[in-house]
Amino acid sequence: MMKPNExxxxxxxxxxxxxxxxxxxxxxxxxxxxxxxxxxxxxxxGMIRLHPEAIASGVAAIRSGCAIITDTNMARVGIRQRDLTRFGGAVACYMADERVAETAAREGITRAKAAVDVALPALAGGIYVVGNAPTALLRLIEHMEAGRVRPALVVGLPVGFVNAAESKALLLGCDVPHITNVGRKGGSNVAAAVVNALIVMAGEKD
Amino acid sequence: MMKPNExxxxxxxxxxxxxxxxxxxxxxxxxxxxxxxxxxxxxxxGMIRLHPEAIASGVAAIRSGCAIITDTNMARVGIRQRDLTRFGGAVACYMADERVAETAAREGITRAKAAVDVALPALAGGIYVVGNAPTALLRLIEHMEAGRVRPALVVGLPVGFVNAAESKALLLGCDVPHITNVGRKGGSNVAAAVVNALIVMAGEKD
Structure with a gap:
């Protein structure tokens, strides 16, 4: 039997x-x-799109112990937290945070949107990972375009039939470093895989 | 803005x-x-394969409050635990269980295999969900063929290039109700989606 690394x-x-x-x-x-x-x-x-500064910016942010914030718990648990710890970083998903439920109720918005709003203070210089919700990515783009936040990297890979492709097309036009794709495909599993590749690179010598 | 259910x-x-x-x-x-x-x-x-009794057996098991055991935490958190609670069911992943680490070390096997062994007592009449590890599915098939366990349903959707397609081809030959696919594709996200579809059906009137 082969070992997992083999x-x-x-x-x-x-x-x-x-x-x-x-x-x-x-x-x-x-x-x-x-x-x-x-x-x-x-x-x-054929469909992945990497901003020219995406990898350098993402790897540097991970090495500096930045916050990694995900739109889903699936993406959160798919990211190798154990390999992040050495850099002082951590992964968080705010969907179950009680401030998110309160914000969503108070402002009449979805929890996916409210989770972005609540994450903003932690997100400067951090990595935002969208594997599921186009509404989360659209909200983040709103905040970036208004100059309210500049993450080190946006991993924008929502999946689906309504607004996923459209939200990613908007991200492609942003000057913030990003990794995204064209079309409907995406998902928390591939979003976590992107971050894990960067974590592996962060652990390698330059 | 559309609501999530819309x-x-x-x-x-x-x-x-x-x-x-x-x-x-x-x-x-x-x-x-x-x-x-x-x-x-x-x-x-074109590639999904559903055993003729898979849905009836899976839905009946969910309604009876069966255990749902996953090979990954990604599949675990992707399954709608909240909608299961009404039936008395729960989702568990044993990968981080200390008995699994002990069993793996004692017997010189991978944690994925050891997690199946530790899950066996909970698995009779339950649902086993593989979204990642072909070795987990192969171990379960060994136990089923030896008559040591008969789950109500096996959702066998490991993804990958080494042994994923082969393990699923073996599952296709088993007489235990199963949902699987031909080829390399799979994943914790699709495995969770299969279970969530069954949970929705379990909540509907016959």
Whole structure:
């Protein structure tokens, strides 16, 4: 029986082989390859979009012990908290925070939106991870465009049929470092995989 | 702004429209549609495999308040625990259980395997959900074939390049009710979506 790290190494070799020739520089490929590993979906090669500063900014933020805030608990538990601890960082999801329920009720907005509002103070220089809710990403874009927050990185990978593709198209136009994709696909699993690739890179020597 | 339940209803309408003509009976379609909703991937229409007794057995087990045991914390938090509570059921993942670490160390096996062994007593008449680890599914199949356990349903959707497709091909040959797929795709998100579809059905009138 192979050990988990052997299985991962063999999987990465298979992905390298099947992916064929591509234009991703080595650091970007580490992210794309892990997304393909998590999804078994080579379409990601064609649809992922990485802002030119995304990886440098995300890795530096992780090394500085930044906050990583997710829109879902699935993304939160999918991120390797144990490997973050050495940098002093932590992952949080505010969806079950009582301030979110209060804000949502008071302002008549969804919890997904209210969770972004509550996260804002923690988010300067941090990483915001959207794996599910287009409304969370749209709210964050509103705040960024109004100059109220500038995260080190936005991982914007909501999935679905209503507003997911549209919200990601808006993120593509933002000058804040981001990793996103075109189209409907996405999800908490791939969003967590992106962050985990950056955490692995943060632990490697330059 | 649409409310979350309106977004879900509209998404389901879009999926119904784009899926076109298919052979799934209405109860199976509820599962397949939710998987497509979660993944935005219509390939699931062609690759999902539902044992003829899977839905009836899974829904009856949920109504009886059965244990739902997952191989990952991502699948655990993706399952709608709140909607299960009314039936008396609960979701558990044993990966962080200290008995699993002990069993793995004592027997020289992976934690994924040890987690299946530790779960066995709770699993008779329950639902086992694999979203990530082929080794967990292979271990469960060993126990089922040896007659040591018979779950009400196995949701076997490990993802990946090493042993995922092979483990699911073995599950397809088992006479225990199962929901699985052919090929490499899978994941904790789709595994949770399958269970959530069954939880919704369990809450509906017959």
């Amino acid at each position: 299985i991962e190494r063999l999987s990465f070799q298979m992905i390298d082989g099947e992916a064929g020739v591509h234009d991703f520089p080595p650091d970007q490929w580490q992210v794309v390859r892990r997304v393909i590993h998590t999804s078994a979906d080579f379409e990601w090669q | 977004i879900e209803r509209l998404s389901f309408q879009m999926i119904d429209g784009e899926a076109g003509v298919h052979d799934f009976p209405p109860d199976q379609w509820q599962v397949v549609r939710r998987v497509i909703h979660t993944s935005a991937d219509f390939e699931w229409q």
